Amino acid sequence: MQTLNQDIRDHSFKRVYLLYGEEVFLKMSYKNRLKEAVTAGDTMNFNHYEGKGMDVNEIISISDTMPFFAERRLVLMEDSGWFKGGSGAEEMSAYLEHIPETTCLVFVETEVDKRGKMFKAVKKQGYAAELGRQDSAQLGRWAAGILAKNGKKITGRTMEFFLSRTGDDMENISSELEKLISYTLGREVITEEDIEAVCTVQVTNKIFDMIAAIANRQTRKAMDLYEDLLTLKEPPMRILFLIARQFNQLLQVKELVGRGEEKSAIASKLKLQPFVAGKIMLQAKAFSKEQILSYVNLCVDAEEGVKTGRLTDRLAVELLIAKKY
Known part of the structure; x- marks a missing residue:
């Protein structure tokens, strides 16, 4: 994730990225951050494809097209199936060696075979980010950061209690934090009683x-x-x-x-x-x-x-x- 954060911060983008792993929240978060950073809201030079059966030739043609009054064109592809050897994987893996400097390809995948040609091609030409479940320490720091931004404090013991109820799904944690922040409006410290009152048991x-x-x-x-x-x-x-x-x-x-x-x-x-x-x-x-x-x-x-x-x-x-x- 450090590489992704640095590329987004520096606006120094690789030609191809792969976002994969179990943590859906992180995949969606980095997908949106890359999209915003590369396009800055420009829809003219943005193309989005989703699901198996994508037309490889169409995507290659779009990717070879110079961006219109912009530095880069972004082509976003989700759940292509190519990283599990689906139809078109051979052609796309070969094309990754010839992506123009003015194009950025982003793949967001549910299933990935690290032994496959597509994965190896992305590793060679760009960056593959495995976004897996975070450990309790990482989740605690992340959740505490969100609370701090909203003027809230929480002890380590209470955070552990909170995570024991929410589990490790970041989307669920984010939703439960919103409920806690609203419930404790006007108070600074989050207590176990607050968590018991509003947080849904998974x-x-x-x-x-x-x-x-x-x-x-x-x-x-x-x-x-x-x-x-x-x-x-x-x-x-x-x-x-x-x-x-x-x-x-x-x-x-x-x-x-x-x-x-x-x-x-x-x-x-x-x-x-x-x-x-x-x-x-x-x-x-x-x-x-x-x-x-x-x-x-x-x-x-x-x-x-x-x-x-x-x-x-x-x-x-x-x-x-x-x-x-």
């Missing part, structure tokens, strides 16, 4: 609470949480997937803790935020390895029951929660 947090209720044999509470998720229009099969994922993570964490691994190492190996890894480590203590394995197998049985038509999706999750297979 689905994954409800799943975590559901697993905790199961561990404590609070079947009624787990069922209530399940009903809450159904009220929020969450499909039963997605809930089942999230429960299965949680138990799989518990199993992995249990094994790593058993080997003497620390929280930071576990977070790194499982690609989790450190505060999430810490929560899972605590939750794993409530189960034996055999109990976790039992629930992992129950999740498999539940999915199989739905696929074979033996159970409805809603009943499958209810039976899993009550452990009545």
Whole structure:
């Protein structure tokens, strides 16, 4: 990201950029910042294409066209499929060696094969920026910066509490920060009570609470949480997937803790935020390895029951929660 920030700041642009990775918020943010920096609002020298099936010859022709009364032409392409070897990838990867100095190509992709010709061509001719999930420290600094710009203060402990409720999706964090800023109008310090009052608990947090209720044999509470998720229009099969994922993570964490691994190492190996890894480590203590394995197998049985038509999706999750297979 440092290279992107410097290029935007210095107005010294490479001929081609690739923005990819899991963090949609960052991809959209840098896409818009590059667009504004290169075009300065000029629509005459800006071309936008989206989706598979783009006409390679048309894009090459546009890219070879001199900008009209401007330094550069910007051609923005989103989800082309070329970075996974889609039709036209060969022609476009060959063209990247011949982009005019007056043209800037920007690719924004969901899926990328780093071994493919397109990726290698971008790396050679320009810059590929992987915009992945940020760790808790980076998210905390970013969120605190937004609050500071709005005259708000927050302690490290309260920030950790905030992130534990919002998760690591930056778009969601941004939305929750807006709610907090509005709610605390006239006050400087953000408190945990403010966060509890206005911040929406993410689905994954409800799943975590559901697993905790199961561990404590609070079947009624787990069922209530399940009903809450159904009220929020969450499909039963997605809930089942999230429960299965949680138990799989518990199993992995249990094994790593058993080997003497620390929280930071576990977070790194499982690609989790450190505060999430810490929560899972605590939750794993409530189960034996055999109990976790039992629930992992129950999740498999539940999915199989739905696929074979033996159970409805809603009943499958209810039976899993009550452990009545």
